[in-house]
Amino acid sequence: MEIFGIAALIFLVTDPFGNIAIFIAALKNVPAKRRLWVAGRELLFALILLLLFLTFGDTVLSALGLSREATAIAGGIILFVIAMRLIFPGPQGVLGDVPDGEPMLVPLAIPAVAGPSALAVLMTLRNTHEGPLWELYAAVMLAWAATAFILLQASFLQRFLGPRGLTAVERLMGMLLIMLSVDMLLDNLQSVLHITP
Numbered sequence: 001m002e003i004f005g006i007a008a009l010i011f012l013v014t015d016p017f018g019n020i021a022i023f024i025a026a027l028k029n030v031p032a033k034r035r036l037w038v039a040g041r042e043l044l045f046a047l048i049l050l051l052l053f054l055t056f057g058d059t060v061l062s063a064l065g066l067s068r069e070a071t072a073i074a075g076g077i078i079l080f081v082i083a084m085r086l087i088f089p090g091p092q093g094v095l096g097d098v099p100d101g102e103p104m105l106v107p108l109a110i111p112a113v114a115g116p117s118a119l120a121v122l123m124t125l126r127n128t129h130e131g132p133l134w135e136l137y138a139a140v141m142l143a144w145a146a147t148a149f150i151l152l153q154a155s156f157l158q159r160f161l162g163p164r165g166l167t168a169v170e171r172l173m174g175m176l177l178i179m180l181s182v183d184m185l186l187d188n189l190q191s192v193l194h195i196t197p
Contacts, residue, residue: 003139006125010143012177013079013121016150018086018170019112023154026103036152038102043148045105046113050122050140053114057123072124072188079181082117086174113147124184 027035122140129136150157158166189195 003135003142006129006136006139007142007146009125009180010118010121010140011146012173012180013082013118014113014115014143014147015082015086015170015173016147017157017166017173019108019151020154020157020166022112023108023151024158026108027154030102034102039108039152039154040148042103042105042108043113043144043151045109047140047144047148049109049114050118050144051137053119054122054126054136054140057119057126061123061127069188069192072128072184073192074120074124076124076181076184076188078117078120079177079184082115083174083177083181086177087171089170113144113151 023039027038030038122136125136125139161169
């Protein structure tokens, strides 16, 4: 995958459109003059966590004795589950209840932006990417920048798209993620089973 393809995958997994409602709900009790600063701080925390996981995820895998294929298949399953939740959300949404007050790490940085699916994808990419490592870092930065831009405009986008528009965009992203997750699963199952496509 090229940089922009990897960035698109990470962008889809971080689900900025789906997280708009979470950002608005989590920041509703924060004074208006602090909302942008708090949102920016949480996005920065998420970026640091994503980069740390990309850097040390391989060490974690080695310590646990996990194979590249096992990680990729697990990442594909997680992607599939998250995608299904995007398309068919429960009554509490994709991530469950959002606590009141000024957020700190949870729920905006984790799990909204740097959630389990994003971290699993980064571990998978680190162990399956055949190009130079800097491409992965560049892709993470691109995806994070696009996600941050959208989430910092959360209030405007909510008014512009409306509830139905946000739901439609989120479900479209869920469909794309399902296709990506199935493709990831098929590729790695072929590798495990030694099937030639």
